Amino acid sequence: MRFATPLSALVSLLCAAAVHAAGPVPLDVFVPRITNPTAGTVWVSNTTQTVTWDASNAPVNISNGALIMLRHNNRTAPFILAKGFDLRSGSCPITVPWVLSDDDYEIVLFGDSGNFSPPFTITSDTANAGQTTA
Incomplete structure (x- = not known):
């Protein structure tokens, strides 16, 4: 048993060194331009709308989950309008x-x-x- 402890410590050290040598895994950076809503858009509370964005240059893999939130007066409100959808789809109803x-x-x-x-x-x-507007 005394031999197992130093051996496991050595294996852990070698694994950590290998991970460090490989470096951090780069994330896919995808910053799509939102195409709806636009500056002239008017939405009514309690209606279903579709948020759209340009997904034409989306990477094959997206590193993180997707989330849509509402912002007002330069502060992000505690409204999560959608989460867990595929950013490559280009749209999401909210x-x-x-x-x-x-x-x-x-x-x-x-x-x-x-x-x-x-x-x-x-x-x-x-x-x-209850009405839906474009």
Whole structure:
């Protein structure tokens, strides 16, 4: 048993050295341009919308999971609108949360890095709740 402890320590040291020599595994960096929403877009709270982005140069493998969040007044809100979808698809349906009407909302698309849409408008008009707009 005394021999096993130094041997396992040596094996661990050799494995660590091999990993260190290989260097860190590079991540695939993909920063797609968001194509919807645009600066003139108006969404209504509680409607289904589709966030789209240019996936034409997507890498074969995406290192991290995907996430869409809502940003307002230069702060990312605690609204996760979608997660776990394939960034190579170029689109993802979301439900617009009920928020105060304003023209300073942005979509944040996370994958290997974050990307912001242009500012757009969300209205909280409850009379139109349930409608889908483009």
